[in-house]
Structure formats: C-alpha cells, structure tokens
Amino acid sequence: MAIEPSPSIKADDFPASERGQPTAAMVGEYLCPGEVHPISRAVHYARLAAFFPKCRVCEHRRETGSLPRQIVERIDRTLHRVPRESLLSGEGVRGAYLNEIGPREIARFAAAFAVQLWKQRPKRCSLDGADSVREARRAGPAVVLGRDGRPSSPRLVVEAAAALRSMGCRVIDVGIVSAPCVAFAVNHLSAAGGILVTGSGCGPSMNGLDFWEAGAIPWSQPGRLQSVEAENLPRPTRQGGDQRSFQAAVPYSASLLKHFHALRPLHIAVGCASGFVREQFEKIFEQLPGRVEFVSASVADDVDRSRALTLERTACVVRDRGMHCGAVIDDDAQACRFLDESGRLMPISAVALQFARIAREESESPVVVLDDCFSADWPGEAAHERCSDSTREAMTRHMAATAADLGAASNDRYWIRDDYPVCDAIVTTARILQVLSRSDRPCSDLFLNG
Known part of the structure; x- marks a missing residue:
C-alpha cells in the first residue's frame, strides 16, 4: 500500500506563541519597571506573591501562573492601590524593607541630610595676603549615628555610615539606642546632627530614618524633613570623613x-x-x-x-x-x-x-x-x-x-x-x-x- 507524503507545514500556520520565537513569558524572563536586568519567571512569581510594589504597574502583572487563588485575589486588590509618592512620614522616613526602602534609599537620604548639615556650617577663612582670602579646609560635620533592634537595621546603618563618610562627615557610631538617647548624644557631644535607623511607629517589616540637627532638634514634616528628599547631590568636599564609636548609653x-x-x-x-x-x-x-x-x-x-x-x-x-x-x-x-x-x-x-x-x-x-x-x-x-x-x-x-x-x-x-x-x-x-x-x-x- 502506497503512503502519500504529508503536506508541507509552514511556520505561518501557527500562532506566534507556538513558533520558533517564543514570547517573554515562555522564555521565562521579565523586566521590572525601572530595572535594567531581567528576572526569571520564578522571581517574577515570587515578587507577585510578595506583593512587590513595582508589580502594580508592570505589564506582566496578570501572568500569575499557578499561584494560589487566595494570592491572586489579593494581587487583584492591591492593583487598585495608589503607590506612595514619598517615603516621608510625619516624623521621619519609613518604608517596607527592600520593597520600598533598602540600602540605596538609605544612602540617598543620609547623603541629602549631610548636604543640609554642610550648608549650616560657618566658613572659616584665613588671610594669605592683603587682598586675598582663601577658604580653609573645614572639618566635616559630626553626625551621631544609631540604630534600633530590628533585624534589618544593621545592614542599613552600614550604608548610612558609608554615605555620611563619602560626604565628608565625621560619623559617631553609638550602636543600639533609642531616639531620646540619640538626641542626648547630639547635645552631649555638640554634634551637628544625628540619625537613627529605625522603623518606630510601624510594623516589624518596616524601617527608615529619623533625623536631628544641632541642639537635639528633630526634623518632622511639615518642617526640615522635606529637605532630605533632594536627589543627585554633589559632594561638598573631596575629603572623606572618618568614623569612631562612642558608648552614648553610659552617660x-x-x-x-x-x-x-x-x-x-x-x-x-x-x-x-x-x-x-x-x-x-x-x-x-x-x-x-x-x-x-x-x-x-x-x-x-x-x-x-x-x-x-x-x-x-x-x-x-x-x-x-x-x-x-x-x-x-x-x-x-x-x-x-x-x-x-x-x-x-x-x-x-x-x-x-x-x-x-x-x-x-x-x-x-x-x-x-x-x-x-x-x-x-x-x-x-x-x-x-x-x-x-x-x-x-x-x-x-x-x-x-x-x-x-x-x-x-x-x-x-x-x-x-x-x-x-x-x-x-x-x-x-x-x-x-x-x-x-x-x-x-x-x-x-x-x-x-x-
């Protein structure tokens, strides 16, 4: 019995998702809004299940795969929430750790605070001649830096200290303390300011920063707190700062x-x-x-x-x-x-x-x-x-x-x-x-x- 040859099959006979060039979902790579490196399908599902804030505006937010029905329903509810325009709260900076606030954001806020402290420092000048005045090298502002006992605080305080030193500040690390202890240390050491890595007033998944200026005066909103939102700040000095420890809890x-x-x-x-x-x-x-x-x-x-x-x-x-x-x-x-x-x-x-x-x-x-x-x-x-x-x-x-x-x-x-x-x-x-x-x-x- 003769076997008839099968008709030729062309790629155009199949939809795009079934051709040799698969879609992004088939490849398993996604690109979160604002990021430059793609993520895998597993990471995409994990971020959806963790209610990652960027998923609300992502074009792939409806691709939930085999996630449980309860998770999918919660995702649908969160899609209607308005994203936060600012991480500033009434008394400091607050955000969900890693989802909203992480090492990069902490460094940016700490650097912006350092710039404000530099602006408040008086300039010391010395005369080189009768008509010439040059600005003398100024010691950077001293900043008291502490943290609370949250598990995420040790990593964030390291980033805050690095940002302050890069802006020429003299960091005084006081360890695990409370907000009143930081205020006390700012006044006791005549420091230019103070920062506390803390998520006080929020749940355990949150963290952030509180700020004080000289005289142990805290920054709030409305008030001086809004000045730490500045971005793309130039370094006030080429000279890096230093860091030392101080047991503020003792005095x-x-x-x-x-x-x-x-x-x-x-x-x-x-x-x-x-x-x-x-x-x-x-x-x-x-x-x-x-x-x-x-x-x-x-x-x-x-x-x-x-x-x-x-x-x-x-x-x-x-x-x-x-x-x-x-x-x-x-x-x-x-x-x-x-x-x-x-x-x-x-x-x-x-x-x-x-x-x-x-x-x-x-x-x-x-x-x-x-x-x-x-x-x-x-x-x-x-x-x-x-x-x-x-x-x-x-x-x-x-x-x-x-x-x-x-x-x-x-x-x-x-x-x-x-x-x-x-x-x-x-x-x-x-x-x-x-x-x-x-x-x-x-x-x-x-x-x-x-």
Whole structure:
C-alpha cells in the first residue's frame, strides 16, 4: 500500500506563541519597571506573591501562573492601590524593607541630610595676603549615628555610615539606642546632627530614618524633613570623613538618675517593646526602693492593634499585682500612656496639669507649651503657650524659643526642660513617680480628681 507524503507545514500556520520565537513569558524572563536586568519567571512569581510594589504597574502583572487563588485575589486588590509618592512620614522616613526602602534609599537620604548639615556650617577663612582670602579646609560635620533592634537595621546603618563618610562627615557610631538617647548624644557631644535607623511607629517589616540637627532638634514634616528628599547631590568636599564609636548609653543612663531622686517605694508595670528602654529601667530600679515589672509588648504590622493589646495586658498586670501605676511606652521611647492603680487610662490633660504644678514649684512663672487639641480646655491656674502643630520639631522649637518648662501634645508626648527640651518616656515616667511620691493619695485620686 502506497503512503502519500504529508503536506508541507509552514511556520505561518501557527500562532506566534507556538513558533520558533517564543514570547517573554515562555522564555521565562521579565523586566521590572525601572530595572535594567531581567528576572526569571520564578522571581517574577515570587515578587507577585510578595506583593512587590513595582508589580502594580508592570505589564506582566496578570501572568500569575499557578499561584494560589487566595494570592491572586489579593494581587487583584492591591492593583487598585495608589503607590506612595514619598517615603516621608510625619516624623521621619519609613518604608517596607527592600520593597520600598533598602540600602540605596538609605544612602540617598543620609547623603541629602549631610548636604543640609554642610550648608549650616560657618566658613572659616584665613588671610594669605592683603587682598586675598582663601577658604580653609573645614572639618566635616559630626553626625551621631544609631540604630534600633530590628533585624534589618544593621545592614542599613552600614550604608548610612558609608554615605555620611563619602560626604565628608565625621560619623559617631553609638550602636543600639533609642531616639531620646540619640538626641542626648547630639547635645552631649555638640554634634551637628544625628540619625537613627529605625522603623518606630510601624510594623516589624518596616524601617527608615529619623533625623536631628544641632541642639537635639528633630526634623518632622511639615518642617526640615522635606529637605532630605533632594536627589543627585554633589559632594561638598573631596575629603572623606572618618568614623569612631562612642558608648552614648553610659552617660545617657547617668543623666536619667537625677530624675528619679527622692521617691517613695513605688511599684510600676511597664509595657514596652524596646529592649534598650527595658535595660534603662532595670538599671534605674536597681538603685530605687520600688519595683518595676515588665509586660510583654505585642508586635505586629497592625500597630494600633498592637498598642491596644499591650495596653490591655499592662492594665491586667497593674490590677492583679497591686501596682501603684502602669506605663505603656511606644517603640520610639517617646510617646507614652499611663494607667492608674485600677488599670484606667489617665487623660493627657490631667497628667500635663500635675506636671505643670511640679514645674510651678521649681520655677516662679513656668511656661507650658500645648498643642491645639486641648489647649482650649487648659485650666487658668497654669499659664500656657499654644503651638499650632504637635510634631516633634514644632514642639521642640517652640519650647526652645520660649524657654518653656513643660510641653504636652495630644499624641501622648511630653517635653521636660533640661539642657534642651527632652522628649523621653523614661523621664516622663519619672515625673509620674514624682507626683505620686509627694502624696499618699492613690494615683486615680491625684490624676482623675485633681
């Protein structure tokens, strides 16, 4: 039986995806928006599953392959989100580690901060002749650099230090510290500025930077913080900077002790996620007749929920263990809320009023700075200044300008006058203990009933 030859097959008889030139998806290479090197199909799927921000505007975002249905549904929901135009938050730079902020972004913000510090430095000139003046070589600005205890912070602090040195700054590494400790070091060392690698106020997957200028004045938004967004900055000097270490925690701990003098035996429960803050409380209460008991703080991406859980746990410890009061301190070691002996939350205005009475005993005419949220309800027995903004920068500058003795804001932050306006939850807790030590009355009677 004769076999008929098969008809000839041409490439044009097949669609493009089935010809000898496969599509990008078949080859397995994708190019993320803004990147120059292609990625494999596996990396493409992994980024989709991790909700990589650039996937929202990628032309291949619908190619989900065999990803689980739940992941695909979440991807569809995230496609409608508006991407962040800026990494600046109210009190610093914040972003999801690696997805939004990584070593490159940290270096850029640190370099921009260094440029601003160079602009504030006075020029020193020396005369070479009667008519010639040349600018003398200037030592770079000294910058205090610290970090919090997040797992991503060690890598980011290395990049920040390298960027500062490349801009001619003298880096002073203070290790793992809190925001109040960085502010203390800036003032203690008369540094030009300070940077803290921290994701305070955000979930554990976030990180960022906080900034201070000379005088321990923090940068916020609105304010000087916006100046660190500048890009393509020239180096202010060809001379690289240096780096040294300084144990800022040692003088910082010593400076806290003066706030805890003349206290009666008091027992307090403290809920805080910062290991550095817990260490400071342990050192302080080793020399006091009272007792501190720590409450495990909840840590999750839902910051508000974590704060509520920590507040609830602390209230239970206060009631069950018969504590005189309780303190719940945010991970920035600045914002804090207080509980009476029954576990009830003390109003900010009541706490500020008791602090003002102490300030009136220390000064004949104390000045209190309040933000707009509760300055209208402030009692007439204590004079006050009104600050239209409750950011750390606005309140600190206002206190420095008016030489105020006390500051209070509706965001649970208090400022105590020292060598500079101090916003430190440990110092604020010391004031609470001072109020309780001046009377045998229970905490609720003092703060809730006046």
